[in-house]
Amino acid sequence: MKKNLSFVIALVVTAALAAVPLFVKKDSLLTYLCMILLYVSLASSWNILGGYTGQVNLGHSAFFGLGAIATRLLWFAGWNILLAMLVGGLLAIAFALLIGSPAFKLRGAYFTIGTLALGQILYATVGNLFPQISSMPVQDLISYTLVTRYYLFLAVALITVLAATLVANSRWGLGMMAVREQEDAAESLGVNAFQHKLLALVLSAFLAGLAGGAFAFFQIGYYPQYPFSPIWTLDSTMMAYIGGTGTILGPIIGAIFFVVLKEVLSLNLAEFHPTVFGILFILVVLFLPGGFMGLWKRIKDKQQKKRESMAELSHP
Amino acid sequence: MLLQVEKLNKAFGGLKAVNNVDFSIQSGEIVGLIGPNGSGKTTTLNLLTGFLKPDSGSIMFDGKEIAGSPRCSMCGNGIARTFQLVKPFLNLTAVQNVMIGRTFGKEATMNLKLAEEDSFSILEKVGLRSRAYVLAKDMTLMQRKRLELARALAAKPKLLLLDELMAGLNHAEADEAMETIREIRASGITILIVEHIVKAIMGLSDRIIVLNMGEKVAEGTAQEIMYDPRVIDVYLGKSHA
Ligand SMILES: Nc1ncnc2c1ncn2[C@@H]1O[C@H](COP(=O)(O)OP(=O)(O)OP(=O)(O)O)[C@@H](O)[C@H]1O
Numbered sequence: 167m168k169k170n171l172s173f174v175i176a177l178v179v180t181a182a183l184a185a186v187p188l189f190v191k192k193d194s195l196l197t198y199l200c201m202i203l204l205y206v207s208l209a210s211s212w213n214i215l216g217g218y219t220g221q222v223n224l225g226h227s228a229f230f231g232l233g234a235i236a237t238r239l240l241w242f243a244g245w246n247i248l249l250a251m252l253v254g255g256l257l258a259i260a261f262a263l264l265i266g267s268p269a270f271k272l273r274g275a276y277f278t279i280g281t282l283a284l285g286q287i288l289y290a291t292v293g294n295l296f297p298q299i300s301s302m303p304v305q306d307l308i309s310y311t312l313v314t315r316y317y318l319f320l321a322v323a324l325i326t327v328l329a330a331t332l333v334a335n336s337r338w339g340l341g342m343m344a345v346r347e348q349e350d351a352a353e354s355l356g357v358n359a360f361q362h363k364l365l366a367l368v369l370s371a372f373l374a375g376l377a378g379g380a381f382a383f384f385q386i387g388y389y390p391q392y393p394f395s396p397i398w399t400l401d402s403t404m405m406a407y408i409g410g411t412g413t414i415l416g417p418i419i420g421a422i423f424f425v426v427l428k429e430v431l432s433l434n435l436a437e438f439h440p441t442v443f444g445i446l447f448i449l450v451v452l453f454l455p456g457g458f459m460g461l462w463k464r465i466k467d468k469q470q471k472k473r474e475s476m477a478e479l480s481h482p
Numbered sequence: 483m484l485l486q487v488e489k490l491n492k493a494f495g496g497l498k499a500v501n502n503v504d505f506s507i508q509s510g511e512i513v514g515l516i517g518p519n520g521s522g523k524t525t526t527l528n529l530l531t532g533f534l535k536p537d538s539g540s541i542m543f544d545g546k547e548i549a550g551s552p553r554c555s556m557c558g559n560g561i562a563r564t565f566q567l568v569k570p571f572l573n574l575t576a577v578q579n580v581m582i583g584r585t586f587g588k589e590a591t592m593n594l595k596l597a598e599e600d601s602f603s604i605l606e607k608v609g610l611r612s613r614a615y616v617l618a619k620d621m622t623l624m625q626r627k628r629l630e631l632a633r634a635l636a637a638k639p640k641l642l643l644l645d646e647l648m649a650g651l652n653h654a655e656a657d658e659a660m661e662t663i664r665e666i667r668a669s670g671i672t673i674l675i676v677e678h679i680v681k682a683i684m685g686l687s688d689r690i691i692v693l694n695m696g697e698k699v700a701e702g703t704a705q706e707i708m709y710d711p712r713v714i715d716v717y718l719g720k721s722h723a
């Protein structure tokens with residue numbers, strides 16, 4: 167019953183999102199929605215490894231960047247954009263497999279610091295190898311339409327949320343959560359922790375790679391280093407925490423909240439918004455464990471308890 | 483013979499935590515493993531479940547050498563355990579905790595619906611059916627211990643290792659736990675039980691193995707052990723011998 171309801175709501179929201187370009191004609195607003203969809207993809211893909219499997223990865227932008235760089239090069243070389251994006255996703259997977267073994271030898275905070283270092287190395291390397299700005303060729307600029315980009319971002323966001331939902335509700339998802347909660351106990355029950363972490367990493371990387379591909383198709387000119395910037399990782403991580411890690415809706419709510427707030431802040435405070443976000447993040451970690459989703463659940467639990475005790479009172 | 487352990491050794495630095503230990507367990511037995519604090523009981527269980535690699539020695543289980551196998555493979559071999567300090571999946575519900583055993587243990591099912599149904603009946607067995615949707619972190623220590631047992635049972639082991647499952651229980655609770663353990667054995671599961679509660683270990687075990695400072699000092703039925711001067715030594719000191 168509850169599952170069916172969620173399914174119907176998801177369909178309605180998807181249909182509404184698909185219809186948006188029919189009604190929204192303002193480019194600034196459409197761009198804005200593109201950013202929300204991009205961040206939904208990034209935060210949700212981060213959440214598969216960071217939220218469901220408990221491995222806080224601060225190198226997520228590496229996958230986003232690899233997807234972007236491969237897609238950009240192939241697309242400019244004349245490839246079909248979807249094919250180019252697929253290769254971008256596969257390149258991200260290749261990198262995930264390369265770093266998976268050594269990275270998962272590290273536990274807890276060491277894993278987090280290790281992934282941060284890997285991300286930084288890649289960021290610096292790409293900056294050195296590709297110092298020139300990458301601009302769209304004229305023929306692509308002439309045929310550029312924002313609506314196409316919007317649909318691509320929408321497709322990637324839908325694929326990401328769908329993949330996360332399917333995994334979270336599968337046997338693999340159970341294993342991932344077991345690894346997150348108590349690795350020893352998980353292994354004693356037959357869960358291969360390394361396999362589960364690696365699968366989560368590979369899926370997370372692939373989806374972030376696709377998001378990178380969509381970005382490469384969207385952004386007119388940028389330094390190839392830019393998508394590798396740690397800012398993408400930090401933003402996605404914060405969104406997941408603010409919305410609630412280890413839930414499907416958390417990163418989506420976090421992304422919407424974050425993009426809207428960022429817009430409001432940068433209009434009014436310009437230079438200050440990173441500081442505001444830093445403070446907000448600390449407040450969430452300290453006072454809102456589980457983010458908005460956690461808060462929502464606590465409220466619901468309280469109401470449930472109240473109802474139960476009322477029922478007891480009326481039927482002693 | 484279900485389990486045959488020979489010349490098992492494990493040292494931590496200079497400390498021989500398990501020193502040349504031999505023992506075996508037959509299918510259907512309940513075997514008690516006792517000894518003073520630090521005598522190597524938990525270390526022995528850790529060696530049997532792959533949480534520690536033995537320095538030397540052999541562990542034959544169900545006709546297969548398993549010494550040094552990775553810990554996540556032990557459950558598939560047919561050995562499940564509980565931990566002395568319980569390790570629940572805190573942010574998962576009781577039924578999810580148990581489902582993990584059912585979907586990854588021996589005879590694991592890929593069918594989550596079936597796993598959930600089975601998990602409910604296992605929770606029923608340990609008296610937690612009404613708590614199925616409670617998060618493990620909202621449970622009392624006693625409930626967490628029962629949950630830990632349920633989770634191990636869901637993994638359908640041939641051999642179940644229980645590390646001080648009853649520590650901290652009051653009389654009535656311990657009696658209940660003993661009854662549960664008897665039922666588990668009756669269902670065909672062999673049990674190795676580590677316990678300090680004398681009444682429980684004496685009442686349950688067909689055979690008891692006594693460890694002291696990593697060495698096996700005695701083995702026998704409850705009666706034999708109780709009057710064994712070596713065991714009296716271990717527990718009361720030389721002067722009482
Ligand atoms: N991982 C470890 N590293 C170093 N020393 C250890 C380790 N595990 C156990 N020991 C030591 O090995 C010895 C045996 O410990 P073990 O936990 O097996 O005892 P035990 O019989 O289970 O005791 P208790 O009844 O207190 O649970 C102790 O001296 C302990 O300090």
Ligand SMILES: [Mg+2]
Binds near residue numbers: 523524525566645
């Ligand atoms: Mg112990």
